[in-house]
Amino acid sequence: MTKYGKAIGDWIGTSNDGRPYYLVVTDAEGRMSFTNAHFYSSFQAAQAPPIRNSFFNLVHENDRQQLMEALSRCSLRQEAVNTEFRVRNGHFRWVKWELSGIRKPENMSEQILCLGKDMANAPGRIVGGEAIPSK
Amino acid sequence: MKKENRTVLIVDDSILVMERMIPIMEEIDNISFVVHAASYREGLEVLSRLTPDMVLLDINLPDKSGIELLRVIQEQHPEIPVLMISNHADQYYRDICEKMGARYFLDKSADIDLIPSVLSAAC
Numbered sequence: 001m002t003k004y005g006k007a008i009g010d011w012i013g014t015s016n017d018g019r020p021y022y023l024v025v026t027d028a029e030g031r032m033s034f035t036n037a038h039f040y041s042s043f044q045a046a047q048a049p050p051i052r053n054s055f056f057n058l059v060h061e062n063d064r065q066q067l068m069e070a071l072s073r074c075s076l077r078q079e080a081v082n083t084e085f086r087v088r089n090g091h092f093r094w095v096k097w098e099l100s101g102i103r104k105p106e107n108m109s110e111q112i113l114c115l116g117k118d119m120a121n122a123p124g125r126i127v128g129g130e131a132i133p134s135k
Numbered sequence: 136m137k138k139e140n141r142t143v144l145i146v147d148d149s150i151l152v153m154e155r156m157i158p159i160m161e162e163i164d165n166i167s168f169v170v171h172a173a174s175y176r177e178g179l180e181v182l183s184r185l186t187p188d189m190v191l192l193d194i195n196l197p198d199k200s201g202i203e204l205l206r207v208i209q210e211q212h213p214e215i216p217v218l219m220i221s222n223h224a225d226q227y228y229r230d231i232c233e234k235m236g237a238r239y240f241l242d243k244s245a246d247i248d249l250i251p252s253v254l255s256a257a258c
Contacts, residue, residue, distance in 0.1 A: 033160075033161070033168060033169065034157065034160070034168070034169045034171065035169075035171070036170070036171045036173070037170060037173065037177035037178070037180055038177070040181055040184070040185065041181065053168075111161075
């Protein structure tokens, strides 16, 4: 574990099944300050300009409450949170997310690390669809 | 007067460097958005969609030399300042990168603490 609360080695590269991770750093209100290339190429490029863009703008309106709750839990209770919500790329894609606080030296959780794994082609998911994911 | 809301692209596959870079970027007021690419291919992909205000570029990338990406940036976006960061900090590489248009060249192991001041000056 690093001082960021998560092994940074997990941030870069691909998962065991070869699918690349999405990586986003936001503040507690969801304003993005950092993404990896995979996320940017997949989602953020559809938005212009990218600067100070809210993560909420990329999330399906029915799923924004989940993101809000996850950010709040990370920020206030300093919990790692696992959740799923849809992110827009022309259509919406289901992504499984793990959110964790980035610890500052004074132990303030001012930023949230969002690590996402695309659920496309995973069992029970409809790629780009509006279906509710199986839990 | 400094421009606000700068975007920086970092092209480097080193986990240790990224671990150092993220807090450095957080401390620079006018940098609002950072995109990380871990390879030449990812760097090209991002550059095809985004025009950053500055690029931090490693020479040693897993799929191709960062010098080759520097050449592409200079051809397509000569206005973007490029800061080369490398462990290959000898004069030979410095000369090549300078000749190819890199604005700055820093030794990754020895000069990383200089990055905030270079970024502040460039941004």
